[in-house]
Amino acid sequence: MQSTDLGNKESGKIWHRKPSPATRDGIIVNIIHNTSDYHPKVLRFLNVAFDGTGDCLIAGDHQGNIYVFDLYGNRFNLVQRTAQACTALAFNLRRKSEFLVALADYSIKCFDTVTKELVSWMRGHESSVFSISVHASGKYAITTSSDTAQLWDLDTFQRKRKLNIRQSVGIQKVFFLPLSNTILSCFKDNSIFAWECDTLFCKYQLPAPPESSSILYKVFAVTRDGRILAAGGKSNHLHLWCLEARQLFRIIQMPTKVRAIRHLEFLPDSFDAGSNQVLGVLSQDGIMRFINIQTCKLLFEIGSLDEGISSSVISPHGRYIASIMENGSLNIYSVQALTQEINKPPLPLVKVIEDLPKNKLSSSDLKMKVTSGRVQQPAKSRGSKIQTRILKQDLTGDFESKKNELPDGLSKKRLQILLKGYGEYPTKYRMFIWRSLLQLPENHTAFSSLIDKGTHVTFLNLQKKYPIKSRKLLRVLQRYVLHVKCLVSFFFNSFQNSGLITLELPRMIINWCQHWFEYFPNPPINILSMIENVLAFHDKELLQHFIDHDITSQLYAWPLLETVFSEVLTREEWLKLFDNIFSNHPSFLLMTVVAYNICSRVPLLNCNLKDDFEVTILVLNRSSSDSPASASGLSSLCFHNNITYLRQTVEDMQAEVDQQRVEDEAWYQKQELLRKAEETRREMLLQEEEKIIQQRQRLAAVKRELKVKEMHLQDAARRRFLKLQQDQQEMELRRLDDEIGRKVYMRDREIAATARDLEMRQLELESQKRLYEKNLTENQAAVAKEMRADADAYRRKVDLEEHMFHKLIEAGETQSQKTQKVIKENLAKAEQACLNTDWQIQSLHKQKCDDLQRNKCYQEVAKLLRENRRKEIKILNAMVEQEAKKWKEAEGKEFCLRSAKKASALSDASRKWFLKQEINAAVEHAENPCHEEEPRFQNEQEDSSCLPRTSHLNDSSEMHPSTQISLNRRAVEWDTTEQNLIQKVRNLRQRLTAQARHRCQTPHLLAA
Structure with missing residues (x-):
């Protein structure tokens, strides 16, 4: 753990060496602020807030020093000295460089982090402001104190509305729901109201909690999609409210050591579409525990009894956690390091025993025998055991089953059973298993003859088209793309240490990419039709949702096939996927696309626009077993023969010539069929073009509406800006009038003073004249x-x-x-x-x-x-x-x-x-x-x-x-x-x- 002392510095680096947070505590850096005066003391941080990007945060101490920490650029800067303690901060305004700070004198000020100047000064509260909530658009802000809540317009910095209450009922918190136009007000009598932001019309009121578990709510948290409200107080119970159904749907009991809840915060996730599942609970003992609200399991925790947490804020993208400790320091946590053990895959249960290097056995001395057995695995939640296959060698005979014949003594069926049990192949032997499954010939002689030809001039500027950071990978791609132009970067990235295997990978394209290039450069309509038929068989509701919103298979299927899932999966997940693809029928890749969409059906059904479709975690092997071949036409896919290289003999050359003649005759016979198929394809293309034209027309109409709306918004913004300019000019004129009046008054005073001085001078001259006349007389x-x-x-x-x-x-x-x-x-x-x-x-x-x-x-x-x-x-x-x-x-x-x-x-x-x-x-x-x-x-x-x-x-x-x-x-x-x-x-x-x-x-x- 690194520690940084701000001291009297106004800017500098947050950490001086690359942070490596430990999995145990996940701390990136600990920030303290000690003064270097004659009597040094510690300046305690009081509040912290993230900006909209999540890579910058702002923190203020009890002397009014406000710092901005750029976690991406590794810099901190002192942006303001307010000379008084700050009680609340907000850094997610529409203008990214501005932030709001509530001070101890009950005022709210807006500063700019770039110019370090005061933008506006808002007054109106009669008690300390402890909460600032900003609208998702950044246009409005709500400031909350114990007796009132005020709605501010951040364009003009004028107060728009004020919420007054009876003295007997205090305000607990008032805030905006994320990504919505609703204001939620929570009072100390446990009453919760929802208001419309524009009209301030009361939309609904949540009912009272049951008397059996009634607690006084103190803290609140809302998920990103605004559907679930978590509330807690001086108890170890958590209440989860469904805001759509307006009812309490779950009560979570924390451990007995938790007696009161001081803060609640949902942990965002990029793949949950805003329906956050992990909730951070800060208790009275200074420990913040993160739990899953669905499974009610404790995932991890931060803080300790010795170093307790006072308050905590999570970044919008869920990568960092900023916590103010009880000793006044600031800790930055890495969520990735804290969740590393949770996301770690289980250890493999089957180990492969290698043969002794001295006992080399020939193929005639080996005998494979497949038997069934059980392997003990770690106990799971359901307590079930997994059936697996145990491989045994018999050195006294030949292979007993031709069905499982693979090189190097492997069996495809046993590999499938092993893969079904563990979900992936061992990393150490994955490349060996892939070579066996693809049955690559590994012809080194032909490979050497191809490599000796050198690099073609066409691919000298390959880096411009495929920019790659690694020079080694670029050289491999430049060398082998001469011969396999359809090969993509993620395959040779996996086989970067074996050029021969990379060159022989067309085996995968021939078998698993059948019929993909019949409509090149257009997407394969026949393949996409197969996927659509399978989706219609398994999930008609999802397909109908796609049809209602004009979403074709070119949007939800072809991008996944085109990139072979490389853009939606991590390296480890992609390798697991291709373990299953290479071990199954070529139709398994198409079934994977269908499974991906079905597993993501919940967020997909919630989407109404094309831009709203997001990726989710891949779940495989659910649709292939129960899909009939007649429903999708997958029976047309089959394995092709293995790749063979030309022999250096005349017989092989003659055989190839004869085969070419037969293929030419067959080609002439198929021309008529191809012509008819071409006409059919043309008709289909015309229909698709008509659909595209209609879609473009609808898109143009939507763009027109958006343009008109944008013009209206720009006009309103222009009017507000003109009004603001007019008000500023009026203020400037009033200031100039006051300045002129003040100067006129000062001039009159100076004239009067000058007149008095002249009178005194005249009297002096008169007295001197009389004295001179007296002396003359x-x-x-x-x-x-x-x-x-x-x-x-x-x-x-x-x-x-x-x-x-x-x-x-x-x-x-x-x-x-x-x-x-x-x-x-x-x-x-x-x-x-x-x-x-x-x-x-x-x-x-x-x-x-x-x-x-x-x-x-x-x-x-x-x-x-x-x-x-x-x-x-x-x-x-x-x-x-x-x-x-x-x-x-x-x-x-x-x-x-x-x-x-x-x-x-x-x-x-x-x-x-x-x-x-x-x-x-x-x-x-x-x-x-x-x-x-x-x-x-x-x-x-x-x-x-x-x-x-x-x-x-x-x-x-x-x-x-x-x-x-x-x-x-x-x-x-x-x-x-x-x-x-x-x-x-x-x-x-x-x-x-x-x-x-x-x-x-x-x-x-x-x-x-």
């Missing part, structure tokens, strides 16, 4: 304060100068006080007007410069805001460079400002010095009014060139023209110099303000 206030301080200093300076100048004027007004007073008033007014005008001009110029600066600043800020996202790094670098340059420029301008302040201080000192000089001169003038007036006036003019506009106090009419022009030019120069200084100071302040503003804007630009 503070900077402007500081600059304005500085300017006001400068202006106040300037005014104080001007006031001081005016005060000193007024003192100078008051000192010079000694002579004409009245004129001086007028001049002072006018000069003061003019000076005040000039001061007011200068202040206004300066104020307007300042406002204009401020406006221009603000406008420029605003433009620069806007430009920076537009370009900050695109040239952030470049602008930042440019700003850093610009800042360095501005600092350098500010330093330069600050230096200029310091120079201007120094120049202004020097100008102030010069003016003060000038005023002091003038005051001194005025004092001197006051003391000496007429002394050096003119030079002083010139010096005054020269010195007054350094004064501002306020120095124009004297009357211009009193001055010389050239002196007036020079004074005006100097005044303009001083005004220009002062304005330039003021403009430079203002520009310097504007640059400093701009730099301070840029410093405040730099973090904002980086953040943006």
